[in-house]
Amino acid sequence: MAIFEYAPAPESRDVVDLQPSYGLFIDGEFVDGSGPAFKTINPATEETLAEVATATAEDVDRAVRAARKAFGGWSGLPGAERAKYLFRIARIIQERSRELAVLESLDNGKPIREARDVDLPLVAAHFFYYAGWADKLAYAGFGRRTTGGHSGDRPLGVAGQVIPWNFPLMMLAWKIAPALACGNTVVLKPAETTPLTALLFADICRQADLPPGVVNIVTGAGETGAAVVAHPDVNKVAFTGSTEVGRLIARAVAGTGKKLTLELGGKAANIVFDDAAIDQAVEGIVNGIFFNQGHVCCAGSRLLVQESVQEELLDALKRRLGTLRLGDPLDKNTDIGAINSAAQLAKIRELSDLGESEGAQRWSPACELPSKGFWFPPTVFTQVAQSHRIATEEIFGPVLSVLTFRTPAEAVEKANNTPYGLSAGIWTEKGSRILWMADKLRAGVVWANTFNKFDPASPFGGYKESGYGREGGLLGLEAYLDV
């Protein structure tokens, strides 16, 4: 036994009042869905958490009509009045953050430490940030680009939003906060494996006295999402998810006049030079690929390390991975939680096995996986070539592919040699090299000496197959304004 064994320190579930079943949130009310209810489970234990309604195309139509009905009043409010609602929502999120964090952890499998210390503060910050914009849209700078003679602060109408399961509440905030600030109303579909925090958010909307129909939440699987996207009275579609589904949506929306933003996959390069601060680079690599079990579209899934420090860096990385604590997501000391679903676990397994059969060296720290639930150990592949599928395809799991380079130019070439372009990381103590690299890298976000850092004031989005449009910051307003 170790000298200093941490005793279990579970966060209490009592703070969450789970109902056996949930309906759809339409026009300010929870209503039954017309489709068959489905179960949402805790991926760490496979226990059923609740039954959730499936919204059919008719239900989606009801939701869109409610949003349309609410649009006139909502968009007609002075910006300062809309801001009051958003500030109120932000404050309620802060007040109920423990409840939201526990529920997020239960439904998603992510460690409570991350839900509590990363997700929830960012969710509240996002609402605070866009609340501040609501009465300043005329000064956002988009007005000068309009031809219609208006000031550029007009909303689009009804926004149909489809979000993924990796950051359920944070993605909801990224979608709903700017849409509402600009005067749009929304119909949002959360992912089928993680609908619960969106439904709790619906309760928060009621608590904040948000006018009925301004926010509507419809649950269900892909078909529900397709109905939201295809609805003729939706003016704006925002999607975060896989590149594959993004393509389908782009096709569905083409020629309709709907405005579209897509935030899709990634295969980010995290580039470590020989003059990097090694200990912090190791932390950045860990945070880049093992944060949220690697279920991060901007994850640093390709480590590009300068050959001259490869050995030293990998030794330090492996030593560090030995200290990661995998297990009960609700334990406050857990670093690595559960994989979100059986399907995702199967995909991670398949690609990892493929990596091995293609000749890459697989390594994981000694770690015991719980017998129930969906689990995958932190995994590092070395001797990976650009041509390996684990180096080109998004795995969306705790799997790191290590490649090497010799010169800065080669690092840029390899980093950009991907159909994606969402994010990249640079680790060097040399400031001029950071600027040179950032200029050359074709990625929407370039982090220097850090990774997976988010801020509502900072725009986020991709190049190439990682999507188009930006979320967050001033640029995030453009997606929801008629400019």
Add this chain to the structure above:
Amino acid sequence: MPGLEVETLVGDAVVVSTVTSSLADVASSDAALRAFLHGLPGVDRVGADQRAAVLGTRSIKTTAKAAAIDLAISMVDLTTLEGADTAGKVRAMCTKAARPGGDAPRVAAVCVYPDLVEVAVEALKGTGVRVASVATGFPSGRTSPEVKVSETALAVAAGADEIDMVIDRGAFLSGRYMKVFEEIVAVKAACGEAHLKVILETGELATYDNVRRASWLAMLAGADFIKTSTGKVSPAATPSVTMIMLTAVRDFRAATGRQVGVKPAGGIRTSKDAIKNLVLVNETAGEDWLTPEWFRLGASSLLNDLLMQRQKLATGRYAGPDYFTLD
């Protein structure tokens, strides 16, 4: 305890002599030493602070907390370093050090000014608690090398088991690393059998790069322990600084085979602070350092808080402060 350390060192002796030979040359000249220290990987302040903050969120409860509190008590260097110190004050503190109360373990050492070493040695005879003395013009170190060496020698002659020296921060900050190095070597020689703790006074070194360089400089010069602070300068033992020093001893052992201890001192007042330090050790240097032989907590008021939390865990209730002696 000295016997223990000698044995472990003997086991590694062969490794030490071969591996350190490459490092032996680094102190051959000012230029070589400078090149070596400035060639160490940098420390990114934002990243280091972030990592230390995450480790600060570890939740240590129930059995783990009980074990951690006892371990922390056994690592305390109970300290009094005031101009107003007297023999009476030191004797009282020594009594507490040997038997802190209830069945709590004894602390690792007491730490006093050189002129009170004899009093402490007398008071602690047969208790197993070691006597540490500050030396070398503590806390500023602004005196001549001759005085530093003879102050050390006198403290050792008076019976000190451990010497806590301060480095010449002026020399370090002006880039005269060789002067700092040579002083440590000279004080180490004057220590004889006594263990040498080298105080970096990280609050005056200011940057994390300097903390790492000073750590390596002290270890290369023969320090048995590296210590953050005198307690007279703020900030003192911040979690980030302690963490960086723990990575330095970890890397130094990997490079040379020689293990060096770490002692954060200054500003560690609560059990929570102490437990956070143990978490830093556990997840940075590793459990090889989780003994009083390799990790110490320099503190004075900390001990009573540890005792109070210890009693709370055992009984479920807090006793008032008057149930813990002020020494």
